[in-house]
Amino acid sequence: SQQGEEDPQALSIQEGENATMNCSYKTSINNLQWYRQNSGRGLVHLILIRSNEREKHSGRLRVTLDTSKKSSSLLITASRAADTASYFCATEDSGGGADGLTFGKGTHLIIQP
Amino acid sequence: NAGVMQNPRHLVRRRGQEARLRCSPMKGHSHVYWYRQLPEEGLKFMVYLQKENIIDESGMPKERFSAEFPKEGPSILRIQQVVRGDSAAYFCASSPPPRGEKLFFGSGTQLSVL
Numbered sequence: 110s111q112q113g114e115e116d117p118q119a120l121s122i123q124e125g126e127n128a129t130m131n132c133s134y135k136t137s138i139n140n141l142q143w144y145r146q147n148s149g150r151g152l153v154h155l156i157l158i159r160s161n162e163r164e165k166h167s168g169r170l171r172v173t174l175d176t177s178k179k180s181s182s183l184l185i186t187a188s189r190a191a192d193t194a195s196y197f198c199a200t201e202d203s204g205g206g207a208d209g210l211t212f213g214k215g216t217h218l219i220i221q222p
Numbered sequence: 223n224a225g226v227m228q229n230p231r232h233l234v235r236r237r238g239q240e241a242r243l244r245c246s247p248m249k250g251h252s253h254v255y256w257y258r259q260l261p262e263e264g265l266k267f268m269v270y271l272q273k274e275n276i277i278d279e280s281g282m283p284k285e286r287f288s289a290e291f292p293k294e295g296p297s298i299l300r301i302q303q304v305v306r307g308d309s310a311a312y313f314c315a316s317s318p319p320p321r322g323e324k325l326f327f328g329s330g331t332q333l334s335v336l
Contacts (some may be wrong), residue, residue, distance in 0.1 A: 142324070151226070151313055152265070197264055207256050209267030209281065210325065215236030 116196055121219040128185045130216040132198035133178075136163050139203045141174055142210065143183050155196075157171075160203070183191045185218075193220045224248070227296075228328035236336050241301040241308070243331045247316030254289060254297045255288060255325065258283075259311045296329050304335045 117133045129196045132141070139172065140159045144152040158165045158174045165172045171184040185192055201208040227246040235241050237293035247254050252272055257265035267281040282289065286304075291297040301308055311332050315325040 140323075144327075151228075151328075151329045152315075152325075153327070154324045157324060207255070209270050209278065211267065212257075212264040214262070214264040 115216040116120070117194070117216060118214070119217045119219070120222060121220055124188060124190055124222050125186055126157070128184045128188050128192070128220075130196055132181045132183070132213060134198075134200050134211075135179065137186075137203045138176075139201045141172075141181050142199045142201075143170075143181075144199060144212075146196045146197065146215070148194075154198065181184060188197060188220045190220050190222045192218060194218060226314055226326050226328035228300075228312075228314050228331050230331060231329065232332045232334070234334045234336065235262070235304050235306055238303050241304050241313075241333055243312050243333070244303075245314030245316075245328060246296040247314075248326055251316035251318050251326070253317045253319065254291050255315045255317075256299050257313045257315065259313060259330075265313060266285045268299070294298040301333075304333075306335050309333055311336045 114133050120130045122128055138160055142157045145155055146152045156167045156170055156172050158172050160176055167184045174181045195215040197212050197215045199212045202211055208221055226248055229244050233241055234239045256268040257266045258268055269282045269289045270278040273291055274293050287304045288300045311330045313327055313330045315321060315327045317325050
């Protein structure tokens, strides 16, 4: 599997529920970021967590990072219809790999009103 | 402060033609990245540039693809002799120094090769 693999591929929940998405990666990283993409649009940065951090909050978003398991999770609480989008994790490799961020294939989140 | 501007929004080319995609980074940003996205896929890194320099082109095909970020003007991603497999959405992102932090994305150029 590729660096930055999200799970699940698709998730459909009711408005007001919490949504949890997971991301696994393979290499050593400097940081891990989550982005959102609405259909036909560019990506929007949501949150960045550094390799020495374990948890970070931003509004209704909560991100965790477990470097021993090479995994991260994104929790969106009290979901809204406007949260419907694809969510991607991206990693910055610390091992001298490509200079660009490495993105996963994303989780497509649908919030049912 | 305008965001990252990409044009055109949609580009249709016939096989064998050339495609030129333009990207103007946000004001004050000196780092430009190009990514390609296929349907239902994540973004694949292509090239990273700073003004007048290609820093990392490890994700860009060796043939037919080239990129530049001149001292003046937008960054250009050029695809020569396009083939159907080049059809994709091409996104540009920019960031202020240092690199690797938050990226700001444009809305992309959807390239369709007939």
